Amino acid sequence: MKLLKLSFIVTIISFLTACNLTLNPNGPRPNNPFFIATEQVTVKGITIPEGTKLEYEKHFLKKGEQGSILNEKYLTGFRLPENKTINWGGVPINAIHKFYNKDMSGYSVYANFEVAPDNETIFYKKWKEEGCDLGITVKNRDDWSFNNSNILDVEGCSVLYQRYDKDDKKQQDFLDAMYEALMDVRSQD
Template identity: 50%
Template sequence: MKLFRKFSSLLTLILTGCIGNMNPTGGNSAPNYPYFITTEPVVVKKITVPKGTKLVYEERMFLEGKQDKMMSEQRLIEIEFPAGQTINWGGVPITSINKFFNSEMRGYTVYAKFDELSEDKKTKFSELWQNCSNDLGITIKNTDDWSFNKQNIADVNDCSVLYQRYFKDDEKQQTYLNELYAALLKVDLK
């Protein structure tokens, strides 16, 4: 009996020590992804980005933080425009583009800054987008092109967590995304 008590006390101490030190986020800090800050306007993923744009890349062994040169576009996971600057994507000012986290999905999320969209520039597309959120998930055919190229855009995958293609049986969500995609295809940037 004494041996059982000692063993259970030891087990309790070990488990308490382990649980007490666990981080619920799965680690002690976020990865220090390699990134490059552009020193001049440059074309990335068929988008002309301004000087000062932050290009973030996939984790790589022995590469962390700021890099001295651009890396391969194949490893790009985020384009973040300089503070206070946006680019036009489908007639909407955007602040960043992030590749989908799920590597099996071909696409990215664009983040709008609707307070910079003037009334005279609003379209059915921008209004539908703004009604659900500022982030819009886009599936694409060619992963080398993140521009507003309607021939490359396969679909609108999601608009916030409110509308997602994942919920195929939810007619309301699918209808809204279909309307959003149809409005996207009608955007005329001339």
């Protein structure tokens, strides 16, 4: 009987592996298309270096690594190569990802505080103090650059501070202060 159960389990595992599924309780791991930039390129208004991983929405016909850059409208985010950063509002960042909720117009920006900026602004200091990813809402979804005429608000700072928690004065005051400090930084036009 034990041999029969063991044989059944091995068969199931083999089947799942053959189907490229995992035993992950959250379901199969996505294999969304991505492209590793082979040269410096500009996407969503930001110039990114060679080696940056561009990540795209799930696509019926395209999976995993792609041989060429895909249409920018399907871009969900990018991650710079290890030990590389770009300047976003005077802060060294290494990734941006658009909000998962498609009804929200914005993205999360991930700072690398191990890299010192050219100038420590109030915005940089406040952000570093919390060490979180910033949720930014924007007018134009196709512009991820630091363009404060496009930035509507600081929507959140990781899970610590969120705009949707309107009754928490501490959270709202912090986000208001972050937005004000962000607006004091000159756009990188």
